[in-house]
Amino acid sequence: MKSTENRPGWILPTIIFSQFAGTSLWFAGNAVLGDLQRQWGLPAEALGYMTSAVQLGFIAGTLAFAVLAISDRWSPRLVFFACSLLGALFNLGVYAVADGYGSLLAMRFLTGFFLAGIYPVGMKIATGWYRSDLGNALGFLVGALVLGTAFPHLIKGLGQSWPWEAVMVAVSALAAGGGMLMLILVPDGPHLAKGAQFDPKAIAIIFGSRPFRASAFGYFGHMWELYAYWAFVPFVLAAHMSQGRAGEINVSIWTFAVIAAGGLGCAGGGLISLRAGSAPVAFAQLAASGLCCALSPLFFHAPTPVFLAFLVFWGIVVVGDSPQFSALNARNAPRERVGSALTIANCIGFAITIASIQLLNYCAAILDAAYLLLLLTPGPILGLIALRPLLRPAPA
Numbered sequence: 001m002k003s004t005e006n007r008p009g010w011i012l013p014t015i016i017f018s019q020f021a022g023t024s025l026w027f028a029g030n031a032v033l034g035d036l037q038r039q040w041g042l043p044a045e046a047l048g049y050m051t052s053a054v055q056l057g058f059i060a061g062t063l064a065f066a067v068l069a070i071s072d073r074w075s076p077r078l079v080f081f082a083c084s085l086l087g088a089l090f091n092l093g094v095y096a097v098a099d100g101y102g103s104l105l106a107m108r109f110l111t112g113f114f115l116a117g118i119y120p121v122g123m124k125i126a127t128g129w130y131r132s133d134l135g136n137a138l139g140f141l142v143g144a145l146v147l148g149t150a151f152p153h154l155i156k157g158l159g160q161s162w163p164w165e166a167v168m169v170a171v172s173a174l175a176a177g178g179g180m181l182m183l184i185l186v187p188d189g190p191h192l193a194k195g196a197q198f199d200p201k202a203i204a205i206i207f208g209s210r211p212f213r214a215s216a217f218g219y220f221g222h223m224w225e226l227y228a229y230w231a232f233v234p235f236v237l238a239a240h241m242s243q244g245r246a247g248e249i250n251v252s253i254w255t256f257a258v259i260a261a262g263g264l265g266c267a268g269g270g271l272i273s274l275r276a277g278s279a280p281v282a283f284a285q286l287a288a289s290g291l292c293c294a295l296s297p298l299f300f301h302a303p304t305p306v307f308l309a310f311l312v313f314w315g316i317v318v319v320g321d322s323p324q325f326s327a328l329n330a331r332n333a334p335r336e337r338v339g340s341a342l343t344i345a346n347c348i349g350f351a352i353t354i355a356s357i358q359l360l361n362y363c364a365a366i367l368d369a370a371y372l373l374l375l376l377t378p379g380p381i382l383g384l385i386a387l388r389p390l391l392r393p394a395p396a
Contacts, residue, residue, distance in 0.1 A: 011129050012137060014185045015122060016144045018080070021178025022118035023148030025087045026054060027259075028171040029094060029108050030231060031152035031252065032164035036094075039164075042101055048361025051231045052354045053105045057112025059350045065116050066198040066343040076125045076192070077182050083117025084179025088172035090114065095165045118179075119145060120346070125182070128189025139270035142323045143263040149230065150259035157252030199340045206334060206341045214389045215279075215328035216345045221383020222286055222321055223349040225293065225376040228356040229318050232364070232372065233258050233311065236300065239369030245304050254308060258315040265320020273324055278331075279390040282324035286387070288317040290380025293373060300370035328390065352379075 029036075029050050036042055065071065071079050090110040098104045123141060130137045151174075155167050207213050234255045241249060265285060273281045292314040299310040333341035356379065360372055 007129055011186055011189075012126075012140065014181055015126055015129075015137075016140050018084075018178035018182040018186075019119070019122040019141050020144040020148040020151070021174045021181075022080070022084050022087065022122065023115065023145045024151045024171050025091050025111050025115060025118075025175050026149045027051075027230070028091055028111075028152040028168060029054070029104070030234070031156040032167050035164035036104065040100055040104075042104075044365065045361050046101065046104075047231060047235065048357050048364075049105060050108050051227070052357050052361075053108040054112035054115070055227065055350050055354050055357070057109040058115050059347050060109075061113035061116025062120065062343060062347055062350075064113075065120070066339070067200075069198070070117070071121050071124055075188055076121050076128070077186055077188065079117050080121045080125060081179040081183040083114040083121065084175050084182070087111050087114035087118060088175040088179075091175070092168060092172040095168045118175075122182075124192075125186060125189070128192030129186075130189075130191070138326065139266055139323045142319075142326070143266045146262040146266060146319055147260050150256045153234075153252045153256040153259065157250050157254075157256060160250070160252070198343055199337065200344070203344055206337060206344060209332065209334055211332035211390065212329065212334065212341060214386055215325065215332045216341075216348075217386030218282065218286065218383045218390075219325040219329060219345060219349055220352055221379040221381070221386060222282075222289075222325055223352045224356045224379025224383075225289060226318055226322070227350075227353040228360050228376055229314070229373065230259055231357055232360050233315075235364060236369055236373060237311070240300055240304065240307055247304070249304065249308070254311075258311045261312045261315040262319035265316040265318075266323050268316075269320040270323055273327075278324040278327045279387065282321040282328065283384060283387050283391060285317045285321035285324075286380050286383050289314060289321075290377060290384065292317065293377040293380060296373040297370045332390075 030047070033042075033047060033050065037044075037046060065079075090107050093107040093110070094104060098107050123138060126137045126141055152167060152171050155170055156162075156164075159166065207216070234251050237249070237251045237254055241251070269281045269285060292310070295310075296314075299307050302310070329342055329345055330338065356376065359375055363375060364372060
């Protein structure tokens with residue numbers, strides 16, 4: 001309690017803002033993809049490949065940072081600052097260096113690589129300042145990730161007359177500024193501890209734990225749906241409006257609204273989990289998002305206001321279980337290999353996002369858009385099956 005009273009009041013708001021600013025790099029390319037396709041003649045499937053490049057970079061960065069123990073060798077705030085600058089630099093490279101498909105994918109891969117020094121390292125910085133109230137703090141940080149992911153779409157939507165280069169510059173400036181604030185205002189916390197050395201050989205032992213296997217496979221089902229849904233929201237919105245709908249909508253603004261709504265799911269789920277527990281909350285939100293997958297063809301053909309409300313609700317529940325899966329994985333991982341377990345689970349989870357994104361990317365050209373998001377249904381179903389053991393009361 002003493003550490004809580006002595007903690008400066010600006011610590012959590014600064015970490016939240018810096019996390020939001022840094023993670024705005026994630027979907028910056030997605031927000032301006034339409035402009036890039038028109039200017040550079042990129043193919044329709046560029047959406048899936050560009051998004052997957054960021055995910056692949058994040059996986060590579062996560063593994064590299066874990067194997068080299070980067071945030072243990074150096075202060076996490078220095079790592080966060082350096083990665084914010086480098087991520088901003090490679091994001092800006094789309095404007096300054098890239099001139100076609102190959103260089104675009106390279107810049108997005110490198111941006112994803114340095115996001116591994118922003119999102120997970122920001123979590124570690126928070127653990128240095130929070131103990132008993134860590135869960136609440138992490139809920140805010142996941143909410144910051146959600147808003148950061150959505151934010152480039154808001155910039156694009158509000159500045160529709162802006163050139164795409166201005167959006168990329170604005171996002172890079174925001175990310176660099178967030179890294180600077182973290183460096184200046186957030187010193188290393190009193191509870192900061194070094195992680196155990198990463199051990200890739202521990203995978204058999206890790207998944208030999210039934211509780212961890214249950215939470216990890218539930219998380220994998222969740223990840224099959226999450227990023228593919230976020231990536232293809234603009235596509236299904238545009239496809240819905242192309243069917244002779246009356247009126248117009250700002251696709252970028254509504255994409256922001258759908259993704260950003262997930263912050264409500266994270267915050268609300270966190271509050272409910274204090275009473276109900278993480279597993280029931282994760283199960284309920286995953287079930288709700290799975291139902292949205294199954295009903296998506298029906299709502300695609302509904303009137304536009306109904307379809308928009310449906311997508312916003314889906315945006316709330318599709319990511320609201322993320323903080324709960326993070327808590328469950330951390331709680332159920334073998335104590336002696338927590339760091340390795342979480343690293344392996346995160347890498348597998350993000351690898352799964354590439355598979356689902358590429359599936360939708362391929363099917364977008366051959367399948368009616370109304371049925372595209374239906375392909376995400378197996379993820380929540382399998383995740384719910386995996387998660388069921390954690391709903392049973394522990395034996396006395």
